[in-house]
Structures are given as C-alpha cells and as structure tokens.
Amino acid sequence: MVRTWATDDPKAGLMARKRAQIVTAARSTFLDDGYAASSVNKIAADAGVSIKTLYRHFETKDELFTAVMAGLCAPKEAVPREPVWYADPPEIGLTLAGEEYLRHALSAEQLALYRIVAHDAARFPELGHIYRREVLGRGGLVFAAYLDRWRERAAWTIADKYEAAAVFGGLLKAGLFDQVLLGGKRPGAEQIARQARHAADRLLAMLEAGDL
Template identity: 35%
Template structure:
C-alpha cells in the first residue's frame, strides 16, 4: 500500500511550508485553515505550496507526524532505564498527558477522528509517528524492569497499553466529549498518581513500590 509520504515532494522550501502550516492550523484549526493563509504564513506562493502538498490533509499530516515524532523523541530521551518503575512511569505519564491535553495534541486527535473514513492514512501515520514509538519505548523499559526483578509481567504489550489507558482515566473522556475544556496540573497529577499506584499493584513486586 502506498504511503502518504509517496505523494509529498520535498524541496528547498519544504520546512518553510510545514512551519507556516503549523502556525495556521494551530490558530484556525483544520477546517478554518485556508491555503491562502498557509502560503502567506510560509512566505511562498500557492503554486509552490501545492507543488509540495497537493492536498491540505497531506500537509496537516506532515505537521502532525512531525510534532508527534518530536514529542516521542523528547519523551524517550527523558527515560532513565536505570530508575525504579514508579519514577519512570510517572515521568512517562507526565510526558504523555502533557501532549494529549495540549492544543496541538487535541487538534491532531480530533482531525484524525473526523477524517478517518475519507483519509485513513492520516490516523495510521499519526499512530506510527508517536504512540507506537512511545509504546515500544515503554515495553523496552518494562522488560528491563522485569529483568531486574522489579516487575512481574507476562504480556508486555498489554501492560504498556493498560498503563496508557490508566493515564487517560476520568479526564480524557470529559475532554473528548467537551465536558471540560482544560486540564490542570493538579488534575493530571491526581490521575498519574492513581495510574502508577494501580499499575504497581498489578505488576509490582515487594520492594519496587
């Protein structure tokens, strides 16, 4: 199956276009972002913009995946594999929630859902650029923690996914359904503490809590 990247031509002003698009998408959202505004913010002609991205969704996907890759890389660099599980899990959760509740994180999620039927590659590329990378990093850490006798896990992928879901408890559905529009640091800390405590109760061993 051809990837969306195959439809994108790169060139001298490619980064310029992507940065201009990021600015406009953040300000106006996906539907509200016009090609004229993006070209103006990027300092290029519409013809140049279209030569790189023949579809606005492809441009948004480039912005989204780049943002996710940067976030995933930053998060992975902060993981100290030598530290005990509660400390590392707390750090991972802070990075995770910081992104999914950020303005760009929320826009990316909503647009991926809205465009899922018409443009399924959007969600697929987003998942592979961020969530899948972070999941793999968490699985790698969990294996090392098990090897040190700090955790007991049979299904690493399931355990990693369970932790991610614990981190979304309470707040995530309220944000998605518009019940709340912002999440405080205290709210996030409460959920993270509960997620780590619950995870350790399931997978921890004596002395690792």
C-alpha cells in the same frame, strides 16, 4: 517523486528553510481549519511559497499532514535525549512517565490534533493510520523500551509490551481526557500527579501479577 538535496548542495539550506515555512503554515491551518477544510493553496500562500514549491517538498496533503504530526510529537531539543524518568525504577518512573504523558496529551495542540482526526478520519481513513503511527506509535515505542529495560530486574512476564503501553495510556486518560476534550476544566499539576500515581499503581499491580 519529491526531490531531495545533498547537505553540501548550496540550495540545501534554502530548501530546508522553505520546508520549515511550509510545515509551520500547514500546522496553523490544519489546527485552525481541520484536515478536510484545509487548502494546500492557502498553505503555500501563507508559507510565502508557490504551490509548485510546496509539491516539490510534499507530494500529497497526507504527506504534509504527516510532517505536521511528526513535528508536534518530536522532542524540542536539537539532539533527542532519553525522558527524565527513563532511568528511574518503576515505582518512581511510571508515575513520572504518566505525568509527562498527561501534560502532553492534554495540551491545547494535542487536543486540537485529536479533534481533527476524530472529525475527518471517517472521510479520510489514512488520517487514522497516520495518527496511530506518528502520535500513539512513537510514545508506545519509548514506553515499551522502558518496560524491556526493567522487566528482568522486576521479574515481570509481559506477553505484549505494546499492549501494556496502550493499557497505561488508557488508565492515564480515564476521565480526565474526555473532561478536557469536551470543554471541561483543565486539571492542575496536583490532579495530574494524582491521576498519574493512581494509573502507575494499577499498571504496576498488573505487571507484577503477570496480567499483561
């Protein structure tokens, strides 16, 4: 069992720093080498810790990969805040949410992460579960909460808000994601805005028609 330290323990700060070092080293190794080819011994060495210390923080390679993915998805602020579009009405907020989603999904780190999972998930099925939970699930929760916030005022009838979030993600990525994933030109801000606006218009039409 992984050991934890109380916040007032003198060792807590040191252990937190070591954990952060391990996650940083693992992030670099996983993104460069993929999951299957990544060695926990190399990660420990790159982090400047012993393999025993690594296993005091993470019992398995899966746990370490989960920590890396959680870090890649976590808000950059010390105190997480609502997205800038969260208080905006759907005719504005959906487009802004779409732009934010695309900038994130098309970032170099997220594309590298997707390639790792796509390449190694057949051999390590748990990777797919982790990716869906940590990457797709987190964003879906935020967007589902947004739909809940506006469904009564907008008079929407939504059978499954999580499916609606997934549909929006599919509309946003259509064409663009595969283009960039396969080495095509990365879209500029204007193309991202246009794609987000088009996806938002289609989603809004489906929501108003009660098709989700």
